[in-house]
Amino acid sequence: MKLATFNINGIKARGEALAAWLAEAAPDVVVLQEIKSVDEAFPREGLEAVGYQVETHGQKGFNGVAILSKLPLSDVRRGLPGDESDEQARWIEAVVDAGRPLRVCGLYLPNGNPAPGPKYEYKLAWMARMEARVRELLASEEPFVCLGDYNVIPQAEDAKKPENWITDALFLPESRAAYQRMLNLGLTDAVRARMPGPGVFTFWDYQQLSWERNNGIRIDHVLLSPQAADRLEDVGIDKAVRGREKPSDHVPVWVRLAG
């Protein structure tokens, strides 16, 4: 089973790029971030026509996540538990039924800039809520995968120029510690495990010729539960997507699991 994450930075602007990548990469399950669309406006028909079940959790203008799956989905849940007042669409999960069930969590973790400030506080609070959800899922002993845009640079080697990120919410010690706490619970960073850095990136800013200079960062991650990690066969980053017409600033990251 091939699972992928792709921050598409606006579904309206990325329809063609997404369709082209889906056709060649042929993932079974994809989680999307920053669809920047309400559910009713999401162009589901074209994706359904090429075999995907489409589940969205959208919002006007910003954020928004989705799951596309060629395999049957059940128990679709929208929103990260733990704060009823949180209206930002950043979390969607579902169980993929492929013989044995696999829970897939798609997430768009808050950016958190500027830090310090209320946006950074929101990021850290959101990460604490995610850790609580991860603890619940681990306790259930069902295999699961949490993949998406984490907006966290885990280590200095995950940035071409780490010195440029010292005061940024993506690289501040509290952000990295909160990410590491989830790994310490027993999750596997699939890209780190199979593609040791430095120089492994998933995002290149639109500004300052970042792509041309390979001034990237690794912030899109695939975290595997112990049972899912036992099934890990392959990992990849579809870097070439960044060099095409009208690209997102992120590229797809994927894993292949046995079964």
Add this chain to the structure above:
DNA sequence: ATGGTCGGTCTCCGA
């Protein structure tokens, strides 16, 4: 040191 790019949208905000 400065200015620089996208997407979506109540022409500025979020990234």
